[in-house]
Amino acid sequence: MSTLWIGTSWKMTKTLAEARAWAEALRDHLGGSAPTGVQPFVIPSFTATTTVRGILGDHSPVLLGVQNAHWEDAGAWTGEVSVPQAKDAGAQLVEIGHSERREHFGETVETTRRKVAAALRHGLTPLLCIGESAEVKARGGSAAFILAQAAGALDSLPAEEVSRVVIAYEPIWAIGEKGRPATVEELVDPFAALGEAYGGKVAGLLYGGSVNLDNAADLLGIEHVTGLFVGRTAWRLEGYLELLRIGQEHAAAL
Numbered sequence: 436m437s438t439l440w441i442g443t444s445w446k447m448t449k450t451l452a453e454a455r456a457w458a459e460a461l462r463d464h465l466g467g468s469a470p471t472g473v474q475p476f477v478i479p480s481f482t483a484t485t486t487v488r489g490i491l492g493d494h495s496p497v498l499l500g501v502q503n504a505h506w507e508d509a510g511a512w513t514g515e516v517s518v519p520q521a522k523d524a525g526a527q528l529v530e531i532g533h534s535e536r537r538e539h540f541g542e543t544v545e546t547t548r549r550k551v552a553a554a555l556r557h558g559l560t561p562l563l564c565i566g567e568s569a570e571v572k573a574r575g576g577s578a579a580f581i582l583a584q585a586a587g588a589l590d591s592l593p594a595e596e597v598s599r600v601v602i603a604y605e606p607i608w609a610i611g612e613k614g615r616p617a618t619v620e621e622l623v624d625p626f627a628a629l630g631e632a633y634g635g636k637v638a639g640l641l642y643g644g645s646v647n648l649d650n651a652a653d654l655l656g657i658e659h660v661t662g663l664f665v666g667r668t669a670w671r672l673e674g675y676l677e678l679l680r681i682g683q684e685h686a687a688a689l
């Protein structure tokens with residue numbers, strides 16, 4: 436049975452009280468073990484990292500991440516957080532290259548390459564986000580675009596290091612409030628391309644973008660998909676628990 440990654444980034448949401456309530460309820464629900472066949476993960480804002488780590492405990496089956504980290508270990512980088520600092524706060528995973536960071540904060544293929552290397556250097560799991568715009572999709576360039584994003588970040592690494600990376604394919608046109616859910620048909624070709632390039636070589640090939648309780652099972656059924664990376668649906672704990680249940684059911688059938 437292969438492991439399905441089911442996780443959420445909270446983006447810039449949740450106060451500490453809200454983070455605490457979500458994490459405590461998840462911890463109590465899981466009771467110390469992950470649903471069979473599922474690797475849960477949660478990526479709060481930096482401010483909630485230590486709080487969530489404290490609630491989950493050091494031996495939680497839920498991996499804890501941060502939404503970004505700098506490529507340098509320390510230095511004059513005002514406003515940034517390094518991988519060693521994220522690790523010190525309890526993070527095990529680093530989200531890198533989300534399309535919002537590429538669009539609004541100048542993230543490039545080169546910065547994602549450096550950040551993936553930094554996460555690996557310190558033993559954290561890089562969660563590399565890739566995804567094309569509606570314009571690129573309209574001209575039929577989705578697969579080439581996402582493969583170039585992934586290759587730019589990963590292809591200078593030895594195979595052993597690539598095997599520790601999780602890739603999340605998140606088409607920009609499908610994520611967030613302005614996105615529309617992708618159909619299974621739209622995702623078959625991009626995942627075929629990703630599967631050919633990285634299937635069996637990375638730790639996970641996840642899909643993200645308007646995942647909801649109605650489409651999650653179908654999305655997990657797409658060839659080469661080994662997990663879901665979820666925003667809004669998982670911000671309510673009930674939604675996340677239901678996604679874990681769907682993941683467990685899917686894993687059991689593999």
Ligand code: PEP
Binds near residue numbers: 605645
């Ligand atoms: C995202 O923004 O990465 C994301 C997956 O969000 P949502 O699930 O809310 O579309």
